[in-house]
Amino acid sequence: MCSRVYKRSGAFRPGYNDVEICEEWRTFSNFDRWCDEHFIEGAVLDKDLLVPGSKIYSPETCCFVPDYVNTCLSTSSRTKRASLFGVHIRKKDGKISASITKNNRKIHLGYFNSEEDGHFAWLQAKAESIREVAERYRTECSYFSPQIYDSLIKRADFFLGFAERREIYEEKQNGSN
Secondary structure, three states, X not given: OHHXXXXXXXXXXXXXXXXXXXXXXXXXXXXXXXXXXXXXOOEEEEOOOOOOOOOEEOOOOOEEEEHHXXXXXXXXXXXXXXXXXXXXXXXXXXXXXXXXXXXXXXXXXXXXXXXXXXXXXXXXHHHHHHHHHHHHXXXXXXXXXXXXXXXXXXXXXXXXXXXXXXXXXXXXXHHHO
């Protein structure tokens, strides 16, 4: 948490530029006490599943989740985007392709006539992927939390809504669901 918030080396983690740690947790013993009550072996700390778009690490916004839950929600990249989320425009021939990362593997969604069409396919695939992760979490996780499951389903519905409305998703909208 501290290294993500305080060790901002240029553009390495642009998604953390505005992220903060709440005043209470700036005293390590307070954070340590919270961790003692909530820590789950093998889980990772998440700051924005329960409160989408959260830019603060706090007792109200954080929870421990399996790594596969945390990574399925990622939309950020470490570099500046040249196209819409999920879309890549090949330099050599201008073909527009879309892909999604699932289980640490890149899945090709196809070639599209427009960047927007590829983006809408990515949004739909993102929603489906999050729903799959929610079901995996519900059936496999020994420390299941209905609140975390519900947050995953809401996030899937959020992305699906953009696809169904054929509306472009931008990172800043992440907190508006």
